Amino acid sequence: MAGLPLPPPNPPPLSTRNQTSTSSSANFAQIPSWVSLKRSSSTIKTEKIQQGKLENLHLVSLSKQGKLKEAHDFLKEMDDADVSVTPHSYQCLFEACGKLRSLADGRLIHDRLRRTVKNPSGSIENCLLRMYCDCGSCIDVQKVFDEMLMKNLVSWVIVISAYAKNGELEKAIRLFSDMQASGIRPNSAVYMSLLQSCLGPSFLELGKQIHSHVIRAQLNANITVETAICNMYVRCGWLEGAKLVFDGMDAQNAVTWTGLMVGYTQAKKLEVALELFARMAMEGVELDEFVFSIVLKVCCGLEDWDMGRQIHSHIVKLGAESEVSVGTPLVDFYVKCGDIESAYRSFGRISEPNDVSWSALISGFSQSGRLEDCIKIFTSLRSEGVVLNSFIYTSVFQACAAQANLNMGSQAHGDAIKRGLVSYLYGESAMVTMYSKCGRLDYARRAFESIDEPDAVAWTAIISGYAYHGNAAEALGFFRRMQSYGVRPNAVTFIAVLTACSHSGLVAEAKQYLGSMSRDYGVKPTIDHYDCMIDTYSRAGLLQEALELINRMPFEPDAMSWKSLLGGCWAHCDLKLGKIAAENLFRLDPGDTAGYILLFNLYSAFGKWEEAGHVRKLMAERELKKEVSCSWISVKGQVHRFVVGDRHHPQTEAIYSKLEEFKCSVIDSPVRLLNEEDDVSCSLSARKEQLLDHSEKLAIAFGLISTEDNAPILVFKNLRACRDCHEFGKQVSMVTGRQIVVRDSTRFHHFKSGKCSCNDYW
DNA sequence: GTAGGGTTAG
Known part of the structure; x- marks a missing residue:
């Protein structure tokens, strides 16, 4: 493969809903080091107010860059110079700690706040709360919250969402009641966080109660909240409820439709999901970039390849092919179609493929038997430092299994462990299979x-x-x-x-x-x-x-x-x-x-x-041709391949003379059987000759002359082992005392002391 | 508020 196709020019964007607008805030990374407290800088020192401004500006800059260590050092310098830290600086510092999930830094700065500021404002305290939420410390959240004198709506929202996200829904609900008792009316954000925490059928009753609260709070005309309710019922497995809410809505947007389609897909009612899409398109709902993934998935499930292609052309008309969230599902659709060429083409049109796009493509290559391509892409991604994920590694394990590529397989294994990317069960099972198909049952067992x-x-x-x-x-x-x-x-x-x-x-x-x-x-x-x-x-x-x-x-x-x-x-x-x-x-x-x-x-x-x-x-x-038979053996990391009567190997002479030593093993029966490896069209006497130089024997002979005397020999072949070669394996194992392992197209043969593990059954 | 990729077989 000569490199991947170039991405096309950017098409018009679909919807700007998800595109975060770049904020116009200053680029703090550019604030130079002259903003420091060097005592020599007399001009700054003389103007007390101006001085404080600059220091705080620098502090904000360090926070936004995530340089917390430098921020700590600088805070010390500010203390020494008796310059106070502004509330805004504290806010930025807490934001940085939350973003980096650095609880230790957050606590330090919190301590400092307590020591230096008597009555922090409510908004600072809310920042603190948010920081502890982001760091995942409910204990700290609760402590700060309990000590707060001025609890406003935002404070309640932060704390309730923290518990809800953390799976402590009961606590969140209790706080929700407290909030109402203290006279504060919950807003939609509170309800949304509670609804999102209803994750499965066991939450259905609770979800219904939250729903009724929403109605009482008269928030049920809000499309976002209604969509959240609809999705809550989908997650709780109550599709009828979701449908009721959906039908009762004044207007639904693409998100609402998508959520319901997901519900029907999960319930294996694929036809209904597809009908929904048709209705949605007919009613002229503005499509967004997320709709296509679920529809294409439905097409895969229904094996409705024509519909999938129609949707593809619709996507092309919209100019959305290059969008990663549209292009990736397209790649997967064509992979499931078995049309790897189209999958590859679709991939090439994604302007900024991410790791999911790559994994869809790699698994396509792996599943369609394009193993070399699969490994090639993986190797180049790895060397280019592209973000990899556990899905990619699972596909690579599969490809290595099919290829019997122990070298690459174990390399990928080590690599995946280092990066923490062996996925639980999926990757692990693939690894077991990889090792067993590569002939290392001992490793498979350990895995x-x-x-x-x-x-x-x-x-x-x-x-x-x-x-x-x-x-x-x-x-x-x-x-x-x-x-x-x-x-x-x-x-x-x-x-x-x-x-x-x-x-x-x-x-x-x-x-x-x-x-x-x-x-x-x-x-x-x-x-x-x-x-x-x-x-x-x-x-x-x-x-x-x-x-x-x-x-x-x-x-x-x-x-x-x-x-x-x-x-x-x-x-x-x-x-x-x-x-x-x-x-x-x-x-x-x-x-x-x-x-x-x-x-x-x-x-x-x-x-x-x-x-x-x-x-x-x-x-x-019937124009049936046999696959060209070949056998291969890996010696010192190098793969040596042989076909029938092969004389290309540099050590051909030595290989054939080794074979001569075992010549008597060819069964000299009056009836010479045809083997998969033989040329069907050639004469009987020619076939007799062929028996001597079957690829499998060549590979075994090469193994004998190129490895240590007691090393086991592992040979792979693409077709089923023939009787003569099987006898040959048995004989070699007896005469040389070596363990010979041959993987043919259907199984492994372990030859030891003149016997085979298959008991001559294969 | 929404989705997209993978595990075992003769």
Whole structure:
């Protein structure tokens, strides 16, 4: 990728509602250091009043720049020179402390205020209150508030909002009553802060009471307050109430409509949400930049890609594409569409992308398999010091998992920890998967054990990890542990459990788990679960059972059902059933290359060359090409890739002579089977030659000559391991005593002392 | 007052 597209010229802004106007206050950063209390500056010293003004000006400047340490020093100098601090300076100092959330500084300056000023004004005290709120210290807020002699409306608003924001709603309500008792009428700000604190269904009753207070206070004609009430009902899960308030309003603005659409989206009533948008557009409500994100989300949920594109063109007409709050949801929409090119184009039109925009794009690349791009963008963002977030890291972990890129994955891991950006559960589960797919089950386990309270997804990740590595005992152990912790398994968990069983020949266990899903766990089995069971029977050679299950299961068999059976027929040499399975598979998925190869091998095994040739012709007719097979190994941080018969590597001679040492391992059976790695069109004798230099063997041989004698060898390949290479792995592990690990397209093979963890089942 | 990005699978 040659750099990202340039942003276009700025379009007219949508609405200025959210654009903070730049204040016209002086730039205090420019006040030079001559405003200091050097005793030599006699001109300043002589004029007492002027002097105080300048010092206070400097103090204000330091506060606005957030230079609190310098401010403290300067305050001391002012004390020494007997210059008093003005109320305005105190206000600025408190504002700075609040902004920086520096409670310690705030308390120091508060102390100073107490010592030097007898009766501070109400507005100073309100500043103090606000400072302690910003620093999150309710104790200090309460103390100041209790000692205040002149409590005005603002003071009450600050304190009530402080408690409300802090989740102490009861206290806020009590203060609210006190306020009324003391004869002060609450304003809309008080009600807004109380309403915003009603966060879930448990607050519904309280929310209703606040609502009735609003009506009594006659504030219910205020569009902002009404919108807040509407959103309160949405958050409390009472959509009907929200709708009632909405319909009762004299006029609604874009915010009101957006809030209601969010409500219907959360309630999974997507059609209603979309209707609302249509109505809103028809009624000519002035759209703002936030409306589109929710509508586009609705389109994604409905998979209504046409509607999404229509909305996109509407956005273009409004000239809002470059707005980050509009462009980012657009990127996500196209990612969900599976249209990564459009997503990338939309991203390029955002004039000032933020971290959310980047994460939407990166996850798009990760999900669409553009892993190189994903990693590339991540690396360049990191080096440019752009703000990253935990979403980005989660996507990077995923990409590294798919790429089996342990190097990048563990680097990103360390980096994310340093920046505190491993997101709880999301990032952690992705990390478990990353390590297990990179071949480091030990790290995966450690990553898992460090999760505070793993949820079903995290448990599923570790169970899948062990299943993927062919260790059913551990996988099932984790499944039991999961239940002992009271975490309920979901549908995907059972896929992992059943996969663990099928790869280890645990037929009875699989049957029992499938049967217990609905009964004991309340998880309804889907066709995927039945396919796992069919796979289990097939691998174990129980082909009749597999066929029976296909016929009597409560679903129409899909391609996967027949493919599993075909795999079993191939492994256990059942031509008759294999033909039936293949016919059905090709009917449902004519493009399944691996299926044709299975059938070809099956015919060949029975010496049925004519039929085998027919399969080959069929593949050619349907223009099915095998993916070019390759294997790779990482040595000292460098990745070495090999294809069949590869002679490009600088150490080719040494690699081939190492292979010669193991030559006798090639099974010399009268029937030479076709493997995924072989060229389908070449002759039998040529294929025999090919067996010697399959990419997997080349990678293993290179591993042998380029690593320490006792180091384990980890090889990755893009296709399924063939029988010869599998035997080769076993033999090498026996002769050399090395541990060999091969990840093929479906699982890990751990070769040790002449045996493989897959028990020759894969 | 409002929204936007991600976790587990064969």
